[in-house]
Amino acid sequence: MTSCEETEEEPRFCEEAPGYRAKMAAPIDLHLEFGGGAELLFGGVKDHHVKLPSQSEPWNVKQLLAWIKTNLLRERPELFIQGDTVRPGILVLINDADWELMGELDYMLEDQDNVVFISTLHGG
Amino acid sequence: MCQVDEDDHHAQLETKAVLSVSQKCMKCKEGSAVLIIRVGDAFCGNCFREYFVHKFRAMLGKNRLIFPGEKVLLSVSGGPASSALLSQVQEGLRRETSKKLRFVPGIIYVDEGAACGQSLEERGEVKSQLESIFRASGFPFYIVHLEEVFNLPSSVLLCASSASDRRNESYKEAVDGFIQRASSGTQSETRQGSISYKEVQTLLSELSTQEWSGEGGTVTNRSPPFTPEQTEAVRTLLASVKTLTAREELLKTLRQHLILHTARVRGYSKVMMGDSCSRLAVKLLTNISLGRGAFLAMDTGFSDPRYGDIAIVRPMREYSSKEIAFYNRMFRVPSVFTSALDTKEPEKASIHRLTESFISKLQADFPSTVSTIYRTSEKLNTACPRPIADGELTEKCLLCLCALDTGAEEATAFRATLISENLSRNRMPDTIPALGVAKQQCCASGGEQKESCGDRVDGCHSVDRTSFTPELQTLLCYSCRLIIKDMTSVNSIPQYILSEAERRKRRAQMKEEIQDFLLNPENDAGEVTVS
Numbered sequence: 001m002t003s004c005e006e007t008e009e010e011p012r013f014c015e016e017a018p019g020y021r022a023k024m025a026a027p028i029d030l031h032l033e034f035g036g037g038a039e040l041l042f043g044g045v046k047d048h049h050v051k052l053p054s055q056s057e058p059w060n061v062k063q064l065l066a067w068i069k070t071n072l073l074r075e076r077p078e079l080f081i082q083g084d085t086v087r088p089g090i091l092v093l094i095n096d097a098d099w100e101l102m103g104e105l106d107y108m109l110e111d112q113d114n115v116v117f118i119s120t121l122h123g124g
Numbered sequence: 125m126c127q128v129d130e131d132d133h134h135a136q137l138e139t140k141a142v143l144s145v146s147q148k149c150m151k152c153k154e155g156s157a158v159l160i161i162r163v164g165d166a167f168c169g170n171c172f173r174e175y176f177v178h179k180f181r182a183m184l185g186k187n188r189l190i191f192p193g194e195k196v197l198l199s200v201s202g203g204p205a206s207s208a209l210l211s212q213v214q215e216g217l218r219r220e221t222s223k224k225l226r227f228v229p230g231i232i233y234v235d236e237g238a239a240c241g242q243s244l245e246e247r248g249e250v251k252s253q254l255e256s257i258f259r260a261s262g263f264p265f266y267i268v269h270l271e272e273v274f275n276l277p278s279s280v281l282l283c284a285s286s287a288s289d290r291r292n293e294s295y296k297e298a299v300d301g302f303i304q305r306a307s308s309g310t311q312s313e314t315r316q317g318s319i320s321y322k323e324v325q326t327l328l329s330e331l332s333t334q335e336w337s338g339e340g341g342t343v344t345n346r347s348p349p350f351t352p353e354q355t356e357a358v359r360t361l362l363a364s365v366k367t368l369t370a371r372e373e374l375l376k377t378l379r380q381h382l383i384l385h386t387a388r389v390r391g392y393s394k395v396m397m398g399d400s401c402s403r404l405a406v407k408l409l410t411n412i413s414l415g416r417g418a419f420l421a422m423d424t425g426f427s428d429p430r431y432g433d434i435a436i437v438r439p440m441r442e443y444s445s446k447e448i449a450f451y452n453r454m455f456r457v458p459s460v461f462t463s464a465l466d467t468k469e470p471e472k473a474s475i476h477r478l479t480e481s482f483i484s485k486l487q488a489d490f491p492s493t494v495s496t497i498y499r500t501s502e503k504l505n506t507a508c509p510r511p512i513a514d515g516e517l518t519e520k521c522l523l524c525l526c527a528l529d530t531g532a533e534e535a536t537a538f539r540a541t542l543i544s545e546n547l548s549r550n551r552m553p554d555t556i557p558a559l560g561v562a563k564q565q566c567c568a569s570g571g572e573q574k575e576s577c578g579d580r581v582d583g584c585h586s587v588d589r590t591s592f593t594p595e596l597q598t599l600l601c602y603s604c605r606l607i608i609k610d611m612t613s614v615n616s617i618p619q620y621i622l623s624e625a626e627r628r629k630r631r632a633q634m635k636e637e638i639q640d641f642l643l644n645p646e647n648d649a650g651e652v653t654v655s
Contacts, residue, residue, distance in 0.1 A: 036461065037467065040463070040468065076468060088485050088487060089484040096453070097157075098450075100160045101157055118449045120402070120445035120446060120448075121480060121484065
């Protein structure tokens with residue numbers, strides 16, 4: 001098994017293992033939208049088309065939030081993210097459905113998904 | 125061993141997630157669910173829409189306060205709840221005659237850009253976005269700027285008597301009469317011999333529609349109806365308030381006065397506000413913290429009767445902010461986001477902010493928090509005001525027009541706070557009223573020219589300004605006193621408030637002087653006619 005010995009730095013993935021390529025997720029295109037005042041934290045831009053880099057595990061929403069925090073969020077992270085999840089009062093819709101129906105943080109993102117974050121804290 | 129347990133949990137969670145994706149709507153059992161509201165109720169898109177619309181109409185129908193043909197002013201701030209309110213009213217008026225909503229709406233928007241430090245371009249942009257939304261609705265709309273608060277007359281602080289003829293006619297009779305009239309003759313041209321009061325009203329409202337939408341069309345071309353000095357005056361006024369809490373309350377009061385004045389001038393008898401359930405829950409707890417516990421029923425109830433002739437109604441009070449946000453998103457209700465005073469402020473910047481964050485965090489773990497608070501607020505009722513024979517005017521707070529709750533009886537906790545406050549300032553409690561009275565006498569010249577004292581405006585005011593703070597306090601309820609206490613100087617308060625305060629003081633003084641000569645008021649002499 002020379003290939004396994006060569007790829008010592010990636011002990012989990014063995015070239016011989018079936019479905020190795022499938023596990024290595026392709027980069028995902030997502031359409032993110034921010035509304036209800038949340039766009040203020042993102043430079044006032046409501047629509048973002050982002051490309052998540054490929055990574056070993058498929059992307060889930062928890063990782064997406066961490067990615068948004070490092071890459072998109074311009075200021076005041078505590079107004080958007082609280083710990084692992086969004087701040088209470090921020091509604092998340094995945095493909096126009098409540099994320100509670102999709103499993104909240106554990107939902108696995110797919111290509112061309114539409115994720116909307118609406119802040120409900122600025123009433124009307 | 126721990127790892128084995130975690131794997132089990134993880135597998136369980138995943139299976140649960142898979143089940144919810146394909147969950148069916150709990151109402152029609154057919155459509156796939158898109159939304160969870162309340163604790164665990166999943167709805168599909170169509171059922172949710174029906175539920176939303178039905179709730180609005182049920183709210184109006186249950187309370188039976190809005191009579192057919194009545195003119196109702198919708199106060200729209202551009203935010204999600206008031207935009208949803210506007211769309212519900214539009215939807216309701218579009219239906220077939222039997223199920224149509226029966227009132228005549230108008231829209232008011234208060235431009236508070238001066239308070240939030242927005243530039244004229246930003247305000248103009250927001251205004252043009254909102255104008256296009258309002259024009260699409262077809263209702264007459266009024267855009268009022270916060271700077272116009274300096275042009276308000278002091279009569280806005282008076283509580284007018286309600287139109288008593290409405291009360292005599294019961295709601296059911298009014299609706300039946302309206303339906304009969306609507307079905308008997310067409311609404312537009314054919315007029316029978318006798319024109320009823322309501323038909324005249326609808327005619328008049330149509331007239332004002334024509335006049336105003338013409339004016340509304342050119343408002344963007346005209347220069348704004350306020351001067352930079354007034355904008356600066358608004359900024360100075362709000363900057364003179366030390367805490368964000370008091371600033372927000374003051375802004376709220378000024379906004380209410382502007383809306384009230386517009387409603388009175390334009391002939392509207394009801395104002396609809398877009399306060400949602402979550403908003404009202406926050407407001408309830410905040411008002412308790414601000415010392416407005418006595419007025420909770422008026423501040424958070426469905427109808428607010430404190431202004432007498434104009435009733436404030438809150439038909440959105442059963443919608444949680446999640447439902448409103450979902451409805452706006454799914455049915456593309458246009459709304460415009462405007463920054464408020466507390467945008468991007470830290471959590472502890474003001475009492476409102478802190479309460480909001482407290483409740484939303486609690487709601488995340490206990491989803492019935494907001495509805496429990498809401499149900500508690502539903503149980504509060506407005507107490508019937510004690511009939512006061514005379515001096516009705518002096519019994520209301522100057523700013524919020526609620527009944528004064530600061531009677532200076534000896535053994536109240538309020539009196540204790542006053543005494544301790546005076547002692548901490550090393551001042552004897554007796555000198556404060558004397559200070560105010562002495563200054564008043566010098567300008568009132570013996571007591572005959574009470575009402576005309578206002579003629580010598582310059583002389584009076586320059587003397588009174590410095591000692592006005594203690595005098596203003598006695599005309600205010602407890603929470604409004606706290607607002608004024610937080611201000612560094614009362615000079616920047618708009619003129620209408622100061623002149624009304626002066627007028628009340630003079631009346632009280634005059635009454636005190638002629639007290640001995642007054643006959644004992646009989647019970648039915650207590651009907652004060654304020655036209």
